[in-house]
Amino acid sequence: METGQRRERARIGNRRPRMSEAQTREAALRTTVAEIRENGLPLGLEHLSMEDVIREAEISRTAFYRLWPQKDQFIGDLIVELAKEALPTQNTQGAEATSQLKESLLPRIGELRDADARWQLIISLVVSATTPDFEHTAALAGQWRTYFALTSLTMSLPDSDVKEIAQQEIGNAEKRYRERLVANYALLMNMFGIRLRGQLDMTLDDVADLLIALIRGLVLRNRADSPSRSSSLASRGAAAIVAYCFENDPTVLWDDSRIDSIRATLNGTADLF
Template sequence: MTPSYSPGDGPSRPGGPARRRPRLTDEETARRMLDTALAMVHRDGLTVGLDHLGFEDVIRDAGVSRAAVYRRWPYKDLFFGDLLRELAGGAAPAAAPALETTREVLDAVLAAHAGDLATPEGRHDLVTELLRATAVSDFEAVHGSPEWRTYLALQATFLSLPEGDLRADVQAALARSEQRFVERVARGWEAVATALGYRPRPGTGFPVIATLACAAMRGLVLMTLSDPGLLDRRVPANPTAASAAADWSLLGLAAAALAVAYLEPDPDVTWDEARLAALTRTS
C-alpha cells in the first residue's frame, strides 16, 4: 500500500509570523481526531463506508498537528479503522428512544384518561392508547436520528470488511451496542407495563419483547428509506380488542401484536384507591 503522506507533504509556512499550536501528546491528538470525525459523521450521517469523510478535513477541524496525526496513523486507512471501532461502540445507544420520553408519553396519556384506571376494561383501553402513542413517538425519534442511520450503515460496512482484527473488533462493538439498545427498549416496555399492572407471560420477559420490537423498528426504518410514506401511514384497526377501533401506525400494530402475545394482567396487583391515587399523582 502506498503511504498517504510523505515528509514533503508537511504544512506550508504562513507568510506572516507563525502562530504556534499547543503541543499535544499522541493520545490527545488521537482523541481530538476521533472526536472530530465522530461529530462529523453524526452531523452528516454515514454512508456505506467512510469515503465521504476527508482525512485532511478532520485534521483541519480537529486543530491538531498534521505531522503528529501521520505519526500516529501513517496511512489514513488505519485512522478510519479506529474510527469504525469508535462508531460501532456507541452508535446504537445514542439512537435509542429515551426512557424519559417514554415516561412523558405515559404521563400525558394518564392525564387525559385517568378515569379509565378504575376498571379492567378501562385499563386495557389505556394500555392500548399508550401503545399507539409511544409507537409513533419512538418511530419518529429513531427515523429522524443521524446516529441510527449511522448504525444501519455500520452494519452494512461491517459485512464488507475482510476477515481480521478490525472486522472482529467492529462485530464485538456492534454486539455490545445492540445489547445496550435492547436493554434500554426493554426498560421502556417494563416501565409502561408495570405502571399499568401488566407482566410478561410465563416463559418470556421484557428482553424478548424488546428484541422483537427492535427488529420491527429496524425493518420499518429500512423500508422508509425507499418508501418514506410508511412513516405517516395509518391503518384503521383494533389489534388489542379494545372498546373502539382507531388509526394505527405500522409500528404501533407491531407493538400491539407483541403486547397481546407476551403481556398479561398481573394478578398480584391490587387496584385499590391508594394505587390509583399514586399512579395519577405521577402524571
C-alpha cells in the same frame, strides 16, 4: 528592521499550536466522526482522504502520520470510535410517557376491574404511546442509516481486534437499551396485571427485540410524503405484538385496594420510566 519583526510575528501567529499526541488523536477522530454523523457513512471508508482529515481537524501533518503511518490504521481507530457512540440517542420518554399515562389512565382507572375493558384499555394505551416513540426515532433517521451502515461495515471486516472491539461496543449499547425497555415492560406488566403467554416460550427480551425491530424498520423505510402512514403502522404493529405476546393474568385480584395503589403510584411519581 521593523518590517522584519512584523513578518516574524505574523509567521509565529500563523503557526499551529503544538498538540500532544493525545490531542492530535482526539482532534482527528472527533472531527471525522462529526463529519460522518452530519453527512452519513459511505458504503466504505476507502475513499476517506487523510489530507482532508488533517485540514479539517487543523492538526500537523507530521503528527498525524506519526500516529497513523498507514491509512488502514486510522480507519480501524475511526471504526472503533464510531462504534462507541453508534447507537443514536434514545430514551424512553420517561417524564413525558408518565404524564401521558396519567392523562389516559386516571380518568378510566375504574375500567381496570373488568378483564375485557382492561385489555382494550391496554391496547389503546400502547397505540397512543407508540406514536411519540416512533416520531422521536424517525427524527433520527439519518443517524439510524449511519448506524446500520456501520454495523454492516463492521460485520464485513476480516477477523481482527478492530472488528471484535467495534462489535462489542455496538452490542453493549444495544444491550443497555434493551435492558431499560425490559425494565419498563416489567413495570407495566405488574401495573396492569398481565403476563407473557406461556405457550409462546418467549421472554421480555424477545418482545423488546420485536418492538425495536418494528420501529427501526419503519423508520428506515419511512416515506417522506406519508410520515403519518408509517406512524400509524408503528402504532398498530406495536398493538399487534402486545396482543400476541401478552394476556391478562387471572391470578391478579382487582379490588379497590389494587386500584387505589395504582392511582397513588401514578399521582405520586413524575417519572415511572
